Amino acid sequence: MQTLPGFRDFYPEDCARRDYITAVWRKVARRYGFVEYDGPVLEGLDLYRKKNSGGEILSQLFNFTDKGEREVALRPEMTPTLVRMVAAKESHYKKPLKWFSIASFFRYEKPQKGRSREFLQLNCDLLGEGNQAADAEMIALMVDTLRAFGFTEKDVVLRLSDRNAWTEFLREKTGGDASLAEFLQIIDKLERESDESLHEKLGTVGVTLPDVRDFIANGKPSFLTALMADLEARGLSAFVEVDLTIVRGLAYYTGLVFEVFDRSKKLRAVAGGGRYDRLLSDLSDGSVNLPAIGFGMGDVVLGSLIDQVPAAAEAMKAALLLASASEVYVVIADEARRPEALGIVQHLRNAGRRVDFPLVASKVGKQFQNAEQSGAKVAVVIGNEWPVIKLKHLSTRTEETISLEALADRITDLIK
Numbered sequence: 335m336q337t338l339p340g341f342r343d344f345y346p347e348d349c350a351r352r353d354y355i356t357a358v359w360r361k362v363a364r365r366y367g368f369v370e371y372d373g374p375v376l377e378g379l380d381l382y383r384k385k386n387s388g389g390e391i392l393s394q395l396f397n398f399t400d401k402g403e404r405e406v407a408l409r410p411e412m413t414p415t416l417v418r419m420v421a422a423k424e425s426h427y428k429k430p431l432k433w434f435s436i437a438s439f440f441r442y443e444k445p446q447k448g449r450s451r452e453f454l455q456l457n458c459d460l461l462g463e464g465n466q467a468a469d470a471e472m473i474a475l476m477v478d479t480l481r482a483f484g485f486t487e488k489d490v491v492l493r494l495s496d497r498n499a500w501t502e503f504l505r506e507k508t509g510g511d512a513s514l515a516e517f518l519q520i521i522d523k524l525e526r527e528s529d530e531s532l533h534e535k536l537g538t539v540g541v542t543l544p545d546v547r548d549f550i551a552n553g554k555p556s557f558l559t560a561l562m563a564d565l566e567a568r569g570l571s572a573f574v575e576v577d578l579t580i581v582r583g584l585a586y587y588t589g590l591v592f593e594v595f596d597r598s599k600k601l602r603a604v605a606g607g608g609r610y611d612r613l614l615s616d617l618s619d620g621s622v623n624l625p626a627i628g629f630g631m632g633d634v635v636l637g638s639l640i641d642q643v644p645a646a647a648e649a650m651k652a653a654l655l656l657a658s659a660s661e662v663y664v665v666i667a668d669e670a671r672r673p674e675a676l677g678i679v680q681h682l683r684n685a686g687r688r689v690d691f692p693l694v695a696s697k698v699g700k701q702f703q704n705a706e707q708s709g710a711k712v713a714v715v716i717g718n719e720w721p722v723i724k725l726k727h728l729s730t731r732t733e734e735t736i737s738l739e740a741l742a743d744r745i746t747d748l749i750k
Contacts, residue, residue: 340443340451346659352454354653355633355640356436359456362479363434366471368458371433373415379405381414384617391584394441396451408440412457413586413610413628414617420461421618429462429624447638448602454633464611464625466557469590470564472627476594476605477565477573479631484646485639487572490604494562494592495580496555497608503549508540517541521581550578561590586610590627596639604639605631658709661749664691665701665726667717675716678723678738682714685742687749702728711749714741 337343344352360370379397397407409415412435420431435457445451458475460468473492480490500518504511517539524532524546532543558576565571582591591608595601607629615623640646662682666675675691682689690708692701705713706728715724723741726733727748736744 338451340445342450342452350654350657351637351650352633353657354650355636356454356456357653358482359434359436359479359631362475362482363456363458366432366475366478368432368434368475370435371416371419372435372437373409373412373419375409375438376406377409377415377418379407381418381617382407382410391441394443396440396442409437410439410441411630412437412439412455413459413613416457416459416628417614417617417626420624421614421622424461424614424622424624430468431459431461433461434458448635450634456631457628458607459626459628461614461626462624464609466561466564468625468627469561469609470568472607472629473561473565473574473592474568474570476592476607476629476631477570480573480594480604483636483640484649485643486645489597489643489646490573490594490639491597492574492592492594493577493580494558494574494590495576495578496558496589497581497587497591498589499553499555499578500581503553504539504541507545513539515585518581519583521546521579522583524579553578558590582606582608586613586616588612592629594631596642598642600642601638602635604635605629655709659688660690660705660708660710661688661712662690662745663701663705663708663710663713664689665698665705665713665715666692666695667698667701667715668720669695671716671718671720674720678714678716678741681738682742682745685746687742687745702726712745 342348363370379395382392382395391410395407395410397405400406416433416435437455437457438452439455440452442451443449456479458472460472473494477492497518500521501511501514504514504517520532520535520539529543536543536546554576562571562574562576565574580591580593582593587608588611589609591606593606594604596604607627609625609627611625614626640650664675664679664682666672679689679691690704690710692704702713711728713726713728715726717724721738723736723738724733725736725741725744
């Protein structure tokens with residue numbers, strides 16, 4: 335009995351890591367004024383067909399016909415659900431919309447390092463504003479999210495590009511853009527294929543590899559220069575580089591695109607996103623037309639990068655210690671005093687403390703061992719000295735006596 339390929343079991347320690355990641359995601363998104371939303375894990379298949387993500391996403395769907403004879407699919411990404419929701423009720427909300435979600439997604443592809451069939455992802459989107467200030471705000475949000483995990487500009491880089499610049503390049507070289515989708519798919523794989531293969535593929539769209547590489551080296555769009563100046567004013571530009579090799583694989587992107595990578599180049603993209611200014615109009619048959627920009631950050635590659643960077647790993651370790659199973663362990667040194675001990679357990683829980691205690695009689699030494707394994711910082715010892723209560727600091731092994739009335743306040747002083 336094993337998990338299906340590409341799916342994960344989350345044991346308590348795995349849940350703790352997952353909760354740490356999602357807590358950081360939420361904290362930073364809310365700091366930028368974003369509000370959380372969610373949608374169904376199952377959507378109609380036509381939503382993904384109509385959205386024009388490109389053939390790759392459609393080939394990776396977990397899709398089936400349900401008992402109502404409807405063609406449905408497990409969501410492979412959040413953007414189509416978001417667009418469907420916004421198109422239905424956009425008049426109810428003041429613009430711009432600044433929404434984020436944290437949800438599970440499913441793609442039927444070969445499981446490999448950094449990629450699984452089920453994954454958790456942060457999605458942040460800003461809809462209703464098409465100017466450069468919105469672009470800079472989203473880039474800043476992504477960078478600040480990375481910083482919140484303990485990464486520096488020496489650990490990660492956000493690479494900026496512009497699909498419109500490539501569209502203009504193709505028109506200049508070929509006189510049109512009929513083969514744009516095919517061309518962008520070739521550029522998207524530029525760093526992963528041989529020169530021989532690239533020569534052959536680019537030849538089918540009427541472009542040469544030297545021209546492509548010259549454009550990458552010299553064709554910096556002016557709006558990206560202005561965007562970098564905005565990030566410079568925020569003190570974030572060291573994390574960001576202009577790199578026209580980034581075009582993103584999804585077909586609906588319309589202009590600015592970006593991806594985050596580790597500087598060591600050992601991992602897949604940590605995050606990515608861009609502008610999709612026509613998608614709401616396309617999905618609503620023109621009834622709703624809002625510019626939009628968004629990004630996604632998955633937990634699989636991010637988790638690998640956290641483990642790879644010592645400062646990030648230490649930050650997570652410290653956070654996990656603070657979120658240990660227990661803060662207080664009640665040691666019952668005299669079983670005759672179990673009723674009084676249970677009263678103290680409930681008293682401390684009522685005060686908001688995470689409290690554990692032995693469910694059956696056991697030796698005091700074993701109880702102290704369990705207290706340390708639970709992550710508790712203090713032990714409350716109830717013995718034959720009752721009503722005297724002993725408070726033991728587990729890190730220093732020091733003790734003090736305290737009254738029941740003062741116990742909760744004293745524990746609050748000790749556990750910040």
